[in-house]
Amino acid sequence: MSRLLRTFLLLALLIPAVAKADHVIVCGGPALRKWEDLRVPADRHDRWWANFVRASTLRMVEIRKAYGGNAPIVWIVHRPGYQSRSSEDGKPYTTWISDLARKRNVTLKWFDSSGSFISAMNSRPRGSIQTFDYFGHSNKYCFMFDYGNEIMAASTSWLHEDDLSRIKRSIFAKNAYCKSWGCHTAESMSKVWKRKLGVPLEGAHGPTDYRVVGKGEMPKVQGRWGR
Numbered sequence: 001m002s003r004l005l006r007t008f009l010l011l012a013l014l015i016p017a018v019a020k021a022d023h024v025i026v027c028g029g030p031a032l033r034k035w036e037d038l039r040v041p042a043d044r045h046d047r048w049w050a051n052f053v054r055a056s057t058l059r060m061v062e063i064r065k066a067y068g069g070n071a072p073i074v075w076i077v078h079r080p081g082y083q084s085r086s087s088e089d090g091k092p093y094t095t096w097i098s099d100l101a102r103k104r105n106v107t108l109k110w111f112d113s114s115g116s117f118i119s120a121m122n123s124r125p126r127g128s129i130q131t132f133d134y135f136g137h138s139n140k141y142c143f144m145f146d147y148g149n150e151i152m153a154a155s156t157s158w159l160h161e162d163d164l165s166r167i168k169r170s171i172f173a174k175n176a177y178c179k180s181w182g183c184h185t186a187e188s189m190s191k192v193w194k195r196k197l198g199v200p201l202e203g204a205h206g207p208t209d210y211r212v213v214g215k216g217e218m219p220k221v222q223g224r225w226g227r
Helices: 003-019 051-067 079-089 093-103 114-122 161-166 189-197 211-215
Strands: 022-027 073-078 107-111 129-135 142-144 158-160 172-180 201-205 224-226
Touching: 022 051, 051 073, 051 093, 051 129, 051 211, 073 079, 073 114, 079 093, 093 107, 107 114, 114 158, 114 161, 158 161, 161 189, 172 189, 189 201
Parallel strands: 022 073, 022 129, 073 107, 129 172, 172 201
Antiparallel strands: 142 158, 201 224
């Protein structure tokens, strides 16, 4: 076999691997004002419905700058949270989110439970996830896809660290960069993520603050980032 032919075959093998690489952004839902307004001011969440949505779009800009303007992005969004807040506020939030996805040329996938979230993740091609970002409520043991939405100060839809074994570790690229922008993730879940999925998950030691996203800044940690 000639050197030229060997080079051609090698490129043919590499091109599909590059083309299928994608960037996954997961967006949890907001709390309802009717519950949050009953809490003391210091404990209230989500006065702005779009905290996690805006953080997602800021991250999309970062990804396209780092990986190219056509970098494929998959946006996985918890629909029930936005449907509930839409009814409360009288605004078409799910329509606005769909419009944002079209405008930014990203693939929008809705989910409504941990099972449908896991299915959406496991549908990604083998080795395809180059970056993973989670924006939403969380504690040190789980992503809380809703919080204060159906029940005050509680979650009815979550992904616990014990559920991580249900996600295929083969969907992540070997050098995948994963980050949770929720509160407290690095205090437990990050370690389990690395053990079960084979890639690190950067997260927060302490709570995170989304108030700055309206100013065009990524969420801040009131502590430190770690793994």
